[in-house]
Amino acid sequence: MYALRRWSVRRAGLMEAAYRVLDRVLDAVRPVVRFVGYDRLERPVAFVERHAKGLLFDCRMCGACSLSATGMACPMNCPKPMRNGPCGGVRPDGTCEVDASMPCVWVEAWRGASKMKAGALPTAPNPPVEHHYAGRSSWLRVLRQEAWPAPLVTEAPHAPQSGSQSRLEALLDDKVFVVTSECSPPDSADPADVLARVGHYEGWVDALNVTDAPGAHCHMSSLGVSLILQRAGFEAVMQMTCRDRNRIAIQGDILAAAALGVRNLLCLTGDAIGNGDDPGAKPVFDLDAVSLLDTARRLRDDGLYRSGRKLTGRPHLFLGAVDNPFVPPHDLRPLRLGRKIAAGARFVQTQYCFDVAMLARYMASVRAEGLHERCHILVGVGPLVSARSARWMRAHVPGVHIPDEVVARLESARDPEDEGVRQCVETIEAIRAIEGVSGIHLMAPKREHLIGAIVSRSRVLADRPRAS
Numbered sequence: 001m002y003a004l005r006r007w008s009v010r011r012a013g014l015m016e017a018a019y020r021v022l023d024r025v026l027d028a029v030r031p032v033v034r035f036v037g038y039d040r041l042e043r044p045v046a047f048v049e050r051h052a053k054g055l056l057f058d059c060r061m062c063g064a065c066s067l068s069a070t071g072m073a074c075p076m077n078c079p080k081p082m083r084n085g086p087c088g089g090v091r092p093d094g095t096c097e098v099d100a101s102m103p104c105v106w107v108e109a110w111r112g113a114s115k116m117k118a119g120a121l122p123t124a125p126n127p128p129v130e131h132h133y134a135g136r137s138s139w140l141r142v143l144r145q146e147a148w149p150a151p152l153v154t155e156a157p158h159a160p161q162s163g164s165q166s167r168l169e170a171l172l173d174d175k176v177f178v179v180t181s182e183c184s185p186p187d188s189a190d191p192a193d194v195l196a197r198v199g200h201y202e203g204w205v206d207a208l209n210v211t212d213a214p215g216a217h218c219h220m221s222s223l224g225v226s227l228i229l230q231r232a233g234f235e236a237v238m239q240m241t242c243r244d245r246n247r248i249a250i251q252g253d254i255l256a257a258a259a260l261g262v263r264n265l266l267c268l269t270g271d272a273i274g275n276g277d278d279p280g281a282k283p284v285f286d287l288d289a290v291s292l293l294d295t296a297r298r299l300r301d302d303g304l305y306r307s308g309r310k311l312t313g314r315p316h317l318f319l320g321a322v323d324n325p326f327v328p329p330h331d332l333r334p335l336r337l338g339r340k341i342a343a344g345a346r347f348v349q350t351q352y353c354f355d356v357a358m359l360a361r362y363m364a365s366v367r368a369e370g371l372h373e374r375c376h377i378l379v380g381v382g383p384l385v386s387a388r389s390a391r392w393m394r395a396h397v398p399g400v401h402i403p404d405e406v407v408a409r410l411e412s413a414r415d416p417e418d419e420g421v422r423q424c425v426e427t428i429e430a431i432r433a434i435e436g437v438s439g440i441h442l443m444a445p446k447r448e449h450l451i452g453a454i455v456s457r458s459r460v461l462a463d464r465p466r467a468s
């Protein structure tokens with residue numbers, strides 16, 4: 001099946017022309033179809049559509065066909081049904097993080113779009129799938145002239161109410177170079193186990209991300225850990241993924257978190273279930289990271305659930321997203337970032353940077369689009385402590401790019417851990433010099449004792465009183 005799907009994408013221009021002809025045919029037959037009755041034709045038309053589009057595009061009949069906005073590559077073939085661009089795990093050769101035997105749907109979409117009239121993917125984000133349309137004919141929806149789900153676009157830039165800003169938001173708006181880090185929740189119901197993990201961060205970070213079942217492994221929830229940390233004086237950045245909850249559960253959790261004082265929300269699609277230790281769990285992915293951002297933004301700015309129902313009290317939220325400048329398709333990354341910003345992201349944390357030249361190229365295209373002025377960009381950094389662990393990360397952690405020179409330096413070092421810290425400090429210094437970077441996101445899992453040394457040696461907090 002992949003072969004025909006790829007053939008269609010390679011001929012996206014031809015397919016686009018065929019769709020224009022189909023549109024004219026649908027217009028011509030509309031009076032007849034109306035006379036026969038749309039409902040009577042639903043089953044036979046859906047049957048023909050399923051088989052024709054199934055053959056050409058591996059169509060999954062989501063009921064809201066978006067092929068013309070996705071380079072003729074059906075996004076429903078993505079194992080994480082991403083509707084707005086590639087995840088951060090695309091392999092260096094452009095194959096899928098989850099299924100290495102197929103090309104990433106979005107690598108294909110980018111190629112397909114270059115062959116179509118517009119020559120690029122649209123910048124406006126695609127809306128989420130409305131699941132009650134699944135299995136229904138998109139052609140008949142066009143014939144009925146039903147309203148098509150509109151792209152997700154922020155009406156106005158977010159202006160926080162005074163006193164509602166998180167400390168992280170206030171620092172970034174004051175153009176202070178910030179330091180964030182992250183901690184993993186424990187496999188425990190004891191709050192002391194949360195606090196036992198965070199001593200090394202005290203005084204060295206402005207905010208602490210709390211991961212949400214990272215790597216599809218169950219731990220204490222990010223909401224629970226965020227509350228424990230905030231009560232202990234840390235500022236939490238609560239991570240929320242789309243993998244484990246549908247939009248109803250997501251909106252309830254966002255309101256609960258905001259009601260309990262969590263202000264920073266980082267929206268992610270999430271790792272695939274197969275990465276974890278419970279592959280029998282059901283992947284949800286009702287929303288993707290972009291529509292999750294849009295959902296949180298609507299709650300905050302419009303006081304509305306996705307359904308349109310009104311809230312009586314809005315959440316105060318500083319919304320963030322993630323990006324990975326270090327994996328293909330590189331030219332598509334700024335567009336994906338732009339979609340996240342359009343959906344509501346005001347800060348972005350990137351994957352680990354071990355290749356400053358690659359980051360500089362990414363930032364040049366971000367600046368060319370003016371995205372750094374609409375969103376604060378925090379670059380991911382972290383120490384590698386041996387050549388062996390660097391090779392392991394490169395092979396096993398999706399989306400991590402580590403150049404050979406970095407591994408070679410670790411290999412020849414007498415004290416690899418100290419060399420890893422030195423490399424990390426050098427990277428931070430180089431990152432600070434790149435226009436448009438607003439801070440670092442320092443990740444050191446199982447090496448938290450190095451956080452203080454890295455922050456202090458890089459002097460990122462030297463101009464201000466120590467954070468807490």
Ligand code: SF4
Nearest residue numbers: 078087096097104105
């Ligand atoms: S690499 Fe990511 S975005 Fe691309 S098809 Fe696989 S899961 Fe989807």
